[in-house]
Amino acid sequence: MEDEAGNRFLQDAKAEAEPMTGIIGRQGELFAHVAAAYCDAGETPISNADLYAAVAARANIPPKALDERTPIGRSGQKHNLIRRAMRWHQQTLKEAGVIEHADARGVWRFVSTTKNGLHEPLAGVRLVAFSTRLGVAIWGDCMDVFGALREEIHLVVTSPPYPLAKARAYGGPTEPEYVDFILRVFEPLVRNLAPSGSIALNLSNDIFLANSPGRSLCLERLVLALHDRLGLHLMDRLVWSNPSKAPGPVRWASMTRQHLNVGYEPIYWFSPDPARARSNNRRVLEPHTERHAALQARGGESRCASYSDGAYRIHPGRFGTPTAGRIPRNVITCGHKCADAAKYRSDARALGLPVHGAGWPLSIPDFLIRFLTEPGDLVVDPFGGRVSTGMAAERLGRRWVCAEKIIDYLRAAAPRFASCDGFSIPDSVSAWTGK
Ligand SMILES: C[S@@+](CC[C@H](N)C(=O)[O-])C[C@H]1O[C@@H](n2cnc3c(N)ncnc32)[C@H](O)[C@@H]1O
Incomplete structure (x- = not known):
């Protein structure tokens, strides 16, 4: 039964990105397929004829539908409506800077390089980056990925971008935007959360007011907003004590000497219905x-x-x-280095891809997944990064879905899953070089 449920969701997730029937008239989906056709082509320029064929194949559009012509406008000139819609979306992609004109007429190629040299999808694009029998890593904005989810979730375990004064390479919201950003992401996840499910949210305690050694209260505001606006109950504030954390905050600890060096991050654990929580410390006994x-x-x-x-x-x-x-105490002590993170880094370097600079050691999601879920449960991570949550869930026999907006990180994460049951990676992702 668990497998059936798991496979149903995986199929749904793959169907979001792979061929769909009845696409004509569903412009959002046609748009995603047009964007995906450019994505699949990578750096190879594709002609309009190639585009029509690729989109028709992805969206299950019968070839004859591409030849039917309908009179349009006052002139009554005949056009094929599907090709016309595809060209319209092509124009949208061009205006968004995702594709640019190549050397021949009607030929475009896919570009989506951010100012930091990373590669993000255009809004609405969701593609399977790789999958296993138990899980799927999806390239897309988490709001697009999980807004479409129709499956009961047992655990959301995640580490979102922090509102840092100097953002990481992958960017992130500012401090004033933070509460609304997290709530927007969590709203569809909470809608699908099982009453016995949990949310484990790893945040930074080290968000400072501008030019001040005073800490921001955005974590406190966030906890209250998750309770007041999404109905979540606080179960615990676990401490991730990290002895290998870099010294800081440099300005306030090393220069003005007003602060101590930081050594931990909080992990907020929420439940929609505390009495029913399926957490069980017998699964994490030491x-x-x-x-x-x-x-x-x-x-x-x-x-x-x-x-x-x-x-x-x-x-x-x-x-x-x-x-x-x-029974473990609610303090998890571990550095951020581990064999899984080292393998990810060496895979990224071997592929010539940027290394994700803010990942978990595998032991953090491993502990939380064992404590808060049972085998077969569905674990999701909207901010997948190196897909460590997926790796921990895979090893523990839980189903998983991770979303990540930077394809470079997902491509570098894939080799760690290569020996997992049912591993599959689309050719377009496998060929991704980021160049
Ligand atoms: C702190 S990192 C997560 C690291 C992850 N726990 C790991 O161990 O690799 C946050 C991640 O969220 C991704 N991200 C930020 N905004 C996103 C969005 N709207 N949708 C999907 N991913 C997003 C970033 O690219 C980054 O990889």
């Missing part, structure tokens, strides 16, 4: 310490003691019952 194992082996405490005005009492036999493991 091994007992040697000391505790020895205590259990000798039948527990032998003393009587009372601490904190009687709040904690110890009596003979206490902690003597064998248990499966230690």
Whole structure:
């Protein structure tokens, strides 16, 4: 049953990007196919004839429909309406700077280079970058990807762009825009969230007011807005303690010496219905310490003691019952380097693609997915980056969908999935060089 549900969603997700029937008259879809045809062609210029054929193939338009001609306007001159619509969308792409005129008449090529040399899709374009039997990485703006989702989600686990004074290469919203930006992205996700589902949101605590050592209150505003406007309940603020975090904030810690160096990021955990949350700490138990194992082996405490005005009492036999493991504390301690991140970086370099500079170690999504979901559940990440959430979900037998707007990151993420069951990558993505 789980597989059926998973495959249904994967098929829906792929269908968004792959051929659709009944496209005529559905201009948004025809537009996505026109953009996708240029995307598939990569740097190779394509003629209008090639464009018509490619779009017809993608959208299941019968060849004879491309030849039918209808009288238009007062002159009654005959035109083919589908080709005309495709040329209209071609013009839109040109005006948006996505395609530019090449050397021959009617020939265009795909360009979408941002000022940082990264490659984003035009609004509305969603393409499967790669997929496995359990999951799919989609190139597209997360609002386009998840706005169309019709499947129950069990966990949204994500690290959005932070409103930093100096934005990362992939950009991001400013501090005043932040709450509305996150709410816009989360609204369709919350609509599809199972009552027992969760949202785990990794944010930065280090957003400063302009030219001030004072921290912004945008996290507090965001938590309240997620509660007041989307009906989410705060379950916990987990701490990701990162001993390898770079020193900073440089200006306020190293120069004016008013601040301490930062060492953690918060992970906000929300639930739409706390009593029903499917979280289970039995799935994340840690091994007992040697000391505790020895205590259990000798039948527990032998003393009587009372601490904190009687709040904690110890009596003979206490902690003597064998248990499966230690319940973790809500502080996850790990650096951002890990074998999975190192493999991603070496794959990106081997492909000559820019390396994503703000990724998680695999242990963060791994822990959250194990704690908050069961095998077969659907895990999504609207800000996929290196697709670490997808990798963790894949290894844990959860279904997954990750959206990411920069194709360069997705292309470099793909090789890590190559040995996964059912791995598939479209030729156009596989051939992507970013040049
Ligand atoms: C902090 S990074 C996420 C890193 C990720 N957790 C990882 O481990 O690789 C945020 C990502 O969101 C992507 N992004 C920003 N806005 C987006 C949008 N509207 N739709 C999809 N992706 C977006 C950025 O390109 C960036 O890769």
